[in-house]
Amino acid sequence: MATCDCCGKRFNAAKAEEDFEGAYGMFLSDSMLFDNKCLCYECATEAMESHDYYENCEKCGRRFHVCDDDEQFENECGDYGLVNTPRSYMSNLIICADCALQIASERYEEYQREHPEYFEDDDNGIDVYEAAMIWASSGKDEDNMFGYSREELEDAL
Ligand SMILES: [Zn+2]
Numbered sequence: 370m371a372t373c374d375c376c377g378k379r380f381n382a383a384k385a386e387e388d389f390e391g392a393y394g395m396f397l398s399d400s401m402l403f404d405n406k407c408l409c410y411e412c413a414t415e416a417m418e419s420h421d422y423y424e425n426c427e428k429c430g431r432r433f434h435v436c437d438d439d440e441q442f443e444n445e446c447g448d449y450g451l452v453n454t455p456r457s458y459m460s461n462l463i464i465c466a467d468c469a470l471q472i473a474s475e476r477y478e479e480y481q482r483e484h485p486e487y488f489e490d491d492d493n494g495i496d497v498y499e500a501a502m503i504w505a506s507s508g509k510d511e512d513n514m515f516g517y518s519r520e521e522l523e524d525a526l
């Protein structure tokens with residue numbers, strides 16, 4: 370018999386192991402999963418359901434707390450144009466928030482390259498004649514070229 374570190378109940382470790390593996394395909398006795406805690410089947414199930422357990426990132430190898438990383442990804446994925454996207458959506462592998470965000474950022478950059486029209490800066494919305502006027506009046510300052518080349522601006526003057 371084993372004693373649950375969470376609820377204090379004495380339980381049959383072999384039976385709990387079997388039940389847990391049947392339900393989740395993971396080993397209850399895997400000491401990494403619940404941060405070295407020995408949990409009964411009920412407590413382990415509760416931890417799984419509330420995502421209060423640990424996993425190893427299959428990409429960078431970092432051990433992470435599933436719940437914390439879910440939260441981190443949710444908070445930060447908005448920077449890459451994602452809304453309500455679960456961490457697990459980013460890869461078939463089990464990956465930590467850092468790796469998931471890395472993938473999100475790469476995909477976002479790729480998307481920007483493929484669809485530059487969605488990301489055009491309003492500053493570049495002015496036509497070449499207007500840009501040339503501003504450029505000339507700023508003393509042909511390189512910071513005021515609005516994405517046009519020197520030749521284009523000279524021609525437009
Ligand atoms: Zn328990």
Ligand SMILES: [Zn+2]
Nearest residue numbers: 426429465468
């Ligand atoms: Zn990782």
